[in-house]
Amino acid sequence: MARIAVIGAGMGALTAAARLAVAGHRVAVYERTDTYGGALRRFEREGFSFDTGPGLLPLPAVYRDLFVKTGKEPLESCVELVQVDPSSRHVFADGTEVSLPNASRAGVVAALDEALGADAGKRWGDFLVRAREAWDRTRRPLLEEPLWPNWQVLAEREPYPSVPHKRLLRTRRAATLAEIGAWELRDSRLTALLESHALGHGLDPRVTPASAVVLPYMEHAFGTWYVRGGLRELARAVYERCLARKVEFHFGADVTGVLEKGGRAAGVELAGGSVAEADFVVAGVAPGVLDRLTGETPVRGEGEVRPQPAAASRLTVLLALRGARPEGTAHRTVVHARDRGAELDALFGTAARDPHPTVTVLRPDDPRLAPEEHESVTLTTVVPARLDRSGDDLTDHVITVAERAVPGLRDRLLWHEVRTPADVADATGAEGGAVPVPALAAAGGRLLHPSNSTRVPGLFTVGGWTHPGGGLPHAGMSGALVAGLIVEGPEFRGSQ
Template sequence: MKKNIAVIGSGFSSLAASCYLAQAGNKVTIYEKNQTIGGRARQFKKDGFTFDMGPTWYWMPDVFERFFQDFGKAPSDFYELEKLNPAYRVYFGADDYITIEDTLEKICAAFENEESGSSIKLRKFMDQALDNYNIAIKDLVYRPGVSPLELVTATTMKKIGQFFSTISKDVRREFTNPKLISILEFPVLFLGAKPSNTPAFYSFMNYADFGLGTFHPKKGMYSVIDGIKTLAEELGVTIKTNQNVEKISVENGKASALIVNGEKINVDVILSGADYHHTETLLDKNYRQYSETYWEHKTFAPSALLFYVGFDKKIENVDHHTLFFDVDFQKHSQEIYDSPRWPEEPLFYASFPSKTDSSVSPLGKEAGIFLIPLAPGLDDIPEIREEYFEKIMVRFEKITNQEIKKYVIFKESYCIKDFVDDYNSYKGNAYGLANTLMQTAFLRPKLKSGKVKNLFFTGQLTVPGPGVPPALISGKLVAGLIEKEKKN
């Protein structure tokens, strides 16, 4: 039976879910608070420069392919994809870096160059990572998190020890070189937790990194948003922007309407891809399934201080993706998770998409995106942002042996306050809930409300978790639950 479905938000998960729901014959309308769609994956343009405001890494291309195949399409129908070589560069000090290239063979050579015998250990580690990838990404993550039994299969029972060990322990059991350890622990940062708190099973992220590689969609990640938007509209989805959802109305225990910009809109089903905590505040208190205490005790992924910078020159000695691990990773992670505060010496990441894609900056200039991971909920004022821009510019110039600050045409910052203002993000987190053992699968907030019929959730605070590929999967999972509910 055809349903009138309202979707709150237009990030990856909301757009994906809308496509599936429209394909099933429903009338689907997206209500987006901001002027443009995309959620955290919005785009910023200025003076001929184009920046992805959120995700900049395109990993797990098979997940994107599987999504589009569900509609008889391919990513190439909507955007052009290029595999990066090198995938990224990791700096450990001035003129001290390791380059991660585009094949496992080349990466093994880089490891061997750093530490004799490490390539043999890496191949063994990657065999396990591939095995985990096949179990997780091709099967487990496509389960909706409604029961612990979803995790109980013949293959996962053989892996049970990996759920109770950690990435950090497994890596350090095989590797002693601190640089190689840092590189192997890096991919799980996308899951929002410390490697020492992330189950070893999540080594499948290393396969995503070394086995599948890093890609760049021409014109940036926003071209993927544009592609899914085009697909959604072809399927009949209506997308409305500047639509602030103020309340979710409940009648007889069922979600019945949205109040949007003061207007009541009656619907059959409500799906929220907005911040989960915020969405529940749109309900009367007795209809909220998670208390403030519940959210306060959860481990959230970091927030971030971002800078979008236009440079009046080409930047040297960097790659499209460049990581700066020249300071103590353990100390910075403690300042995010254990004793939340502004970090003394932060690790940071820099992206220069114009190294690959000439469409994102004027000729002879460079578009730069800088990201510092932070604890959510910190005080965020302009003076602190400026202080940290100075910090990373000084280190950047020293490490890469060049002047860049005097070539800044403009810079725009984005931090905790902006995440709250633009996305109603809980404490200004950037990535959702961390994938720790106690926040995995059925232990995450549910896709379906336990208190209000016909109310559903999707996105990075529910299953499967943070990241763009999981967001696409989350959209598929919740659409499946909604369709199942219709039949009952």
């Protein structure tokens, strides 16, 4: 039985802690804030309740597997999972609207044909078939296995089977999402639908590799899910599973260093000078934080994947509305930017802020979230990391855009609260409130994440800033990988 110190109580760290504890190890979690869950926080006021982090759960099988492997009580007995249908409603720049059924290729094709015109659905359906090939080629190395030592193979090979595009005397294949939209989908609204999956992760579709097609494919194939009471309930359930497996938690415990003895990790140093010795250390923190904790010791070696700083964060606006949620309202509506170029230049270039950005509107059908005859609504838009703390001018723009999805919004508004990148930084410790992106193949490896193992024996990394990257499913997968590497050793090759 080994002693294991876990730094941070984000979702990756919690899943690793639960798996390691059930394997018979003594696990202690040290979290600098006063609660668990990382970005999965909750804000409550006057009977209203809001998720301030992710609001929907893709690929719930990751957490189902966690609960099966850590005890007899399944996930569904600890939280109420609801499949969201329609999966999403989209309001495009030209005013066209479409609602897409959850996990139904035939239903999506029919809906797109009806809303966007004949052949639109077929083009999207054919695209999903090709996206499945990319998923099949990358699923195991990017999600289920430790990062390959020869990771350059993933960096160089584009897994998406692009359709040849002939222009003048040259034949080319799409290498980015933007080129897939222009050459294969050939409709600005389908392009907006495709690119929104990358944009939601803070990725610029003009340079994001074609391999990112796995993002819309995951949603199409495995559906979109909501946890009744909000996704904070998922964090609660995982935390309680850790407690049931005798994981120790120390909140308000600021780790100031990783202790080393004999050239390997040997515990953690805490503010105030105390030390917690351990046989293994699992760090669920951002790369900059890890560098500070390890001081002079290099964590990554020559030829390894280096941490890539994320440039994007989130602005979240929480709305308390008078009046009940109208029957038949979509859970999620994406209001697309009126000027795609202006939005991308504002996010990823030096242009001024776009007053009409893409905004995601979440309106859960959940009476737990608001007083009777009232509604809780959450608005989210991608913003640059390190956005100023107030975000007041952008907040007004976001509310204005949301009125396209919520008629009469301002007349119903009782009050609103804003969560900026500074709040994300406070909750997660990530510099500037940056949000990590999922690992993706191709693009020279710039969207891969460092291995869960490090140059320091006994020190492992977990969570969105390490393989396989950002997102709730990916965090859970990283926890499974770290547990496997510690329990089985370097020969661990992932789930079979």
